[in-house]
Amino acid sequence: MGIDAKTILFITLAIALIAGLSLLVESRATRERAQWIWGLGFLTIAAGCGLTPLRNGISFQLGVWVADGLLIAAHILFLMGSARFLRRSMPWRAWLALAAWLPLAAWPADDSQTLAFAVVNAALVAVLALATARMLWRHTDKSDWTSRRLAAIFGLHGLFYLVKAVLVWVPGGFVDIVSLKGIVIQLSLVEGIPVATLLLLVMAASARRRREAHLLSLADSDPLTGLLNRRAFDARAEAMLRGNGAAAMPGALMLCDLDHFKRVNDTCGHAAGDEILLTFASLLRVTLPAGSLVGRYGGDEFVALLPQMDPDSLSRIGATLCARFRTGHRPAGDRVIATTVTIGSAMVRPGATLAALLGEADAAAYEAKRRGRDQMFIRDADMAPQEEAPVRERRCAHA
Structure with missing residues (x-):
């Protein structure tokens, strides 16, 4: 038919x-x-x-x-x-x-x-x-x-x-x-x-x-910066540590706090504060190596998990972040805002969990602030998890 x-x-x-x-x-x-x-x-x-x-x-x-x-x-x-x-x-x-x-x-x-x-x-x-x-x-x-x-x-x-x-x-x-x-x-x-x-x-x-x-x-995503928010960063970082195997992934966790950020919001307004957050987020994107996991943890706190990273390379990255952020003054109306960042870092160890790394990086950031801010400190990679968290000082060279 x-x-x-x-x-x-x-x-x-x-x-x-x-x-x-x-x-x-x-x-x-x-x-x-x-x-x-x-x-x-x-x-x-x-x-x-x-x-x-x-x-x-x-x-x-x-x-x-x-x-x-x-x-x-x-x-x-x-x-x-x-x-x-x-x-x-x-x-x-x-x-x-x-x-x-x-x-x-x-x-x-x-x-x-x-x-x-x-x-x-x-x-x-x-x-x-x-x-x-x-x-x-x-x-x-x-x-x-x-x-x-x-x-x-x-x-x-x-x-x-x-x-x-x-x-x-x-x-x-x-x-x-x-x-x-x-x-x-x-x-x-x-x-x-x-x-x-x-x-x-x-x-x-x-x-x-x-x-x-x-x-x-x-x-x-964080609605302001477009980076991962805290929930998404935690989930992906845990998967990254499990999937690659902490023992096979020499890396580092970096915790960044913008110094005196509340003062900027109080004196220059939230719009100026948002501009500073966006500036630092962009700086992280262009400075950190490919494959890094980057997020905004809340307020003025940023976090990054960097794979295939040794202390010397991490030190250079931290110095670059500090120097670029310090010299990148942002205008706010007729005022110029000079800001700095303090960074605490922890090297990834075999079997390390995200919670443990965050605790060590936070302790390192606290120590960096105690010693004057505008610098990075790296926790020693060969220290046992239960030891107190002394850090290796990695001061950013001031211009």
């Missing part, structure tokens, strides 16, 4: 319309602009499906040139939406697809030319779909399985249209592009149904996953 082209077109139109409207509605909830662009792509496909029956004795230009051109435009929108989803710029070459399609409007609508429409249309759709798949695959993390699935669907879709462009010349493949007869034409109509359905499901899932990751990030 043959495939009823009109029925398949109606089903495809209905799916594309539902997909487009669903993505447009959901984009308002997720605030993901990519979904809005993807939704426009599906609505463009729906419009093309609605125009396709006009090719049969009513209007070749509307039923073939415009309808098939809308399929190309839809895939440009899919590529644009994917670029937006990845926070990347739209490849300008994608617009060349429409430029290649426009001249076909002047071609006569005879049998010798209709195959050209089929070849060019299939080739352009294939290129756009494969470009979308490549972008999604290259610029998403391996753990983002929803985006990887989206890339796979576009990839398979692009390969299908690439084969379709080749099969145009196979006898019986394209019998009549106007009446939609021929095995390749009918397979193409059928292929659109599962592809549209899968794209809708995976696009929605990708946007929801992005939204959930954003909400999780907000829950784990």
